[in-house]
Amino acid sequence: MNINIKAATAALLATATFLMAQPAIAEVYAQNPNLGNTPMEGTATFEAFGGKEGLVKIMDDFMIGLVADPRTKPFFDNNKQTFIKAMLVEQMCELMNGGCKYPGRDMKASHANMKVNREGFNALVEQFQFAMDKHNVPFSAQNKLLAKLAPMYREIETTTGDAVPPVFPKAE
Amino acid sequence: MKTIQKQAQALLCNSLLASAVAVIFATSALADELNYSNKLLLTGGVSQVEGAAGGGLTPWAVIGGYGTNNEVGGSVHYTYVKTGDYKLDTYGFTIGLFDRVEFSVAEQSFDLGKLRNKVTAGLGADVFGRNQLTQTIVGLKVRVAGEAILDADTWMPQIAVGLQYKDNDETDFIKSAVIGAKSDHGTDVYVSATKLLLAQNLLLNGTLRLTKANQFGLLGFGGDKHDSYQPMLELSAAYLLRKDLAIGAEYRMKPDNLRSPANDLLFGGANVVDLKEDDAFDVFIAYAPTKNISLTAAYVNLGNIATVKAVGADYGNQEGVYLSAQIGF
Known part of the structure; x- marks a missing residue:
């Protein structure tokens, strides 16, 4: 082809603009400052998860997966499981605009007594995907929620560096 | 002198490749034992044709392998491209360091045996003297900003800068009057921006490359039409159907530097040996049957490569298949 200098310049400009665009984070979470992200509009995703009932079942299997996975086991194999599952149901429900109110602490405070690294974070996402798959949540609905969580x-x-799990007594 | 240097280089490259393969298989056996790798499926891209992590034709801003910011990852790959009249084999390895730096080495072998036979029959002389054109590509990529996968609440993409040093082994042929390349080696420099729009299941990439390479460097660098760096735009879009399955399309601009000196020397200026270079595009499907393996199949169109109608080599538009397998850890 004949090199199209105009197109290339436009591309360069577009890249430069892209580079200079600042992340539009730091939105004020009007509904709930502890939620970690803004809730969705509409309830289609919430319905795709089977509502709150569906979320409860998903979180039960999610927790089983987290304890079975050696990467996440040290963080979840303790007596907080029931509490964590209940918190996750409320948080996911509110994020999906399901009419709930997450009563927990913000993400920083709730993870303050441990150290989480990227391997641990990704492992948790992977286990969450397995749990959602098991309950037949459509892939696009999964990703809409993951986009809120990621x-x-x-x-x-x-x-x-190395992950440091919280120190809680084992589950009964 | 050049031959000895080339042999030493080939030896070095092969032993590097062998050690990398050994390391990767040892480590992936370990990964199998643990049955986990710590990046999400397909998020490392596949190995593009020059060895960098990306789509099939284009490097992306992602760092290859399944290592996180706390780990070293890597992959080995083999890619087979068969168009109507040519064939390209590529194999190599990629090492990703702490999701920050990517180092890659790829060996390409381009088969133009069919054209050689036509030209030899037509001229009554073998001006090619070889069926294969081979080159080594050493790549380096550094992620400079952004997090393509997790920053789902911003428009900020992951950005990387990279270079690909390419050393073509067929100096005599590519600098001969048939091709007329100005050099047998060159360095491409690029910047890539990659963004996963997670809520839309869509991954977008734009790469801007400065290059003098003819047909990726397989026909050398620079020519009688142009012998300077030119900016080339490369675009990819991939739609995620499942977490282990993606479809997409790519477009890659290529320079058009070559005009065969033989046309003036032998044919009174007629464009008998047509080396006009076109842009490339592909439509692909990528599948990850397990955490460590990804397979890519594509329809690819590379446009014209070399056409010599006078001897019956009316090769025009080179379209065909692209098949690639990658083992990552």
Whole structure:
């Protein structure tokens, strides 16, 4: 082809603009400052998860997967499981605009007594995908929720070194 | 002198490749034992044709392998491209360091035996003297900003800068009057921006490359039409159907530097040996049957490569299949 200098210049400009565009984060979470992200509009995704009933079942299997996975086991094999599952149901429900109110702490505070790295964060996402798959949540609905959760790595991850699990007594 | 240097280089490259393969298989056996790798499926891209992590034709801003910011990852790959009249084999390895730096080495072998036979029959002389054109590509990529996968609440893409040093082994042929390349080696420099729009299941990439390479460097660098760096735009879009399955399309601009000196020397200026270079595009499907393996199949169109109608080599538009397998850890 004949090199199209105009197109190339436009591309260069577009790249430069892209580079200079600042992340539009730091939105004020009007509904709930502890939620970690803004809730969705509409309830289609919430319905795809089977509502709150569906979320409860998903979180039960999610927790089983988290304890079975050696990467996440140290964080979840303790007596907080029931509490964590209940918190996750409320948080996911509110994020999906399902009419709930997450009563828990923000993501920074709730992970303050441990150190989470990227391997741990990704392992948790993977186990969450397995649990959603098991309950036949459509892939696109999964990704709509994951898009709300993924940015929370900025608050949850506190190390690029070794993970440090919280110290809680084992489950009864 | 050049031959000895080439042999030493080939030896070095092969032993590097062998050690990398050994390391990767040892480590992936370990990964199998643990049955986990710590990046999400397909998020490392596949190995593009020059060895960098990306789509099939284009490097992306992602760092190859399944390592996180706390780990070293890597992959080995083999890619087979068969168009109507040519064939390209590529194999190599990629090492990803802490999701920050990517180092890659790829060996390409381009088969133009069919054209050689036509030209030899037509001229009554073998001006090619070889069926294969081979080159080594050493790549380096550094992620400079952004997080393509997890920053789902911003428009900020992951950005990487990279270079690909390419050393073509067929100096005599590519600098001969048939091709007329100005050099047998060159360095491409690029910047890539990659963004996963997670809620839309869509991954977008734009790469801007400065290059003098003819047909990826397989026909050398620079020519009688142009012998300077030119900016080339490369675009990819991939739609995720499942977490282990993606479809997409790519477009890659290529320079058009070559005009065969033989046309003036032998044919009174007529464009008998047509080396006009076109842009390339592909439509692909990528599948990850397990955490460590990804398979890519594509329809690819590379446009004209070399056409010599006078001897019956009316090769025009080179379209065909692209098949690639990658083992990552």
